[in-house]
Amino acid sequence: GAGVSQSPSNKVTEKGKDVELRCDPIxxxxxxxxxxxxxxxxxxxxxxxxxxxxPDKSGLPSDRFSxxxxxxxxxxxxxxxxxxxDSAVYLCASSFTxxxxxxxxxxxxxxx
Amino acid sequence: GESVxxxxxxxxxxxxDNSIINCAYSNSASDYFIxxxxxxxxxxxxxxxxxxNMDKRQGQRVTVLLNKTxxxxxxxxAATQPGDSAVYFCAEKDGSxxxxxxxxxxxxxxxP
Numbered sequence: 001g002a003g004v005s006q007s008p009s010n011k012v013t014e015k016g017k018d019v020e021l022r023c024d025p026i027x028x029x030x031x032x033x034x035x036x037x038x039x040x041x042x043x044x045x046x047x048x049x050x051x052x053x054x055p056d057k058s059g060l061p062s063d064r065f066s067x068x069x070x071x072x073x074x075x076x077x078x079x080x081x082x083x084x085x086d087s088a089v090y091l092c093a094s095s096f097t098x099x100x101x102x103x104x105x106x107x108x109x110x111x112x
Numbered sequence: 113g114e115s116v117x118x119x120x121x122x123x124x125x126x127x128x129d130n131s132i133i134n135c136a137y138s139n140s141a142s143d144y145f146i147x148x149x150x151x152x153x154x155x156x157x158x159x160x161x162x163x164x165n166m167d168k169r170q171g172q173r174v175t176v177l178l179n180k181t182x183x184x185x186x187x188x189x190a191a192t193q194p195g196d197s198a199v200y201f202c203a204e205k206d207g208s209x210x211x212x213x214x215x216x217x218x219x220x221x222x223x224p
Contacts, residue, residue: 040217041216042201091156097178103155104155
């Protein structure tokens with residue numbers, strides 16, 4: 001009965017390095033979302049998957065950001081050449097629908 | 113563009129009192145609304161949701177009220193407890209959207 005699992009929980013990296021963030025959704029959930037949350041802010045939509053397809057990538061802030069989902073399950077969010085403004089909590093959520101989302105605890109990314 | 117906003121960034125209440133957290137939305141096509149609670153270091157946790165064909169919905173110690181005329185949503189928490197201290201987010205979605213749009217959050221602090 002595991003919920004949405006994200007790893008790592010914390011990631012510290014140097015400016016210019018690439019990072020990969022992982023999300024294991026709830027089993028059977030076909031919809032998967034990535035959101036970004038800056039300190040004291042709301043949730044900023046990044047990308048949405050339905051199965052392995054990403055019909056909505058409109059929230060990705062730049063071409064340094066990419067994501068994939070394999071087997072209709074695990075998703076990876078990759079940030080290339082990280083910048084200090086990428087520092088935030090990256091939240092993953094999954095759902096049977098695109099309404100009631102179940103969130104993981106997030107990955108706190110710090111870019112030095 | 114369309115947005116979801118909150119009236120107050122912080123709210124302090126005495127333990128045992130009732131709390132009311134407000135949220136304004138601007139998308140008249142929104143037909144689904146949801147409240148999340150986020151404790152420090154955790155992901156958002158579902159509290160309650162409501163569709164636009166309803167004005168009120170009750171859960172355990174929580175009630176959501178929807179006023180479509182003025183595009184206003186509120187979350188009422190009865191007999192507020194210390195464990196209710198968290199950031200509360202409202203979010204909305206219209207039928208054509210694939211993702212929820214979140215407000216910026218209200219920090220609720222319960223005073224002893």
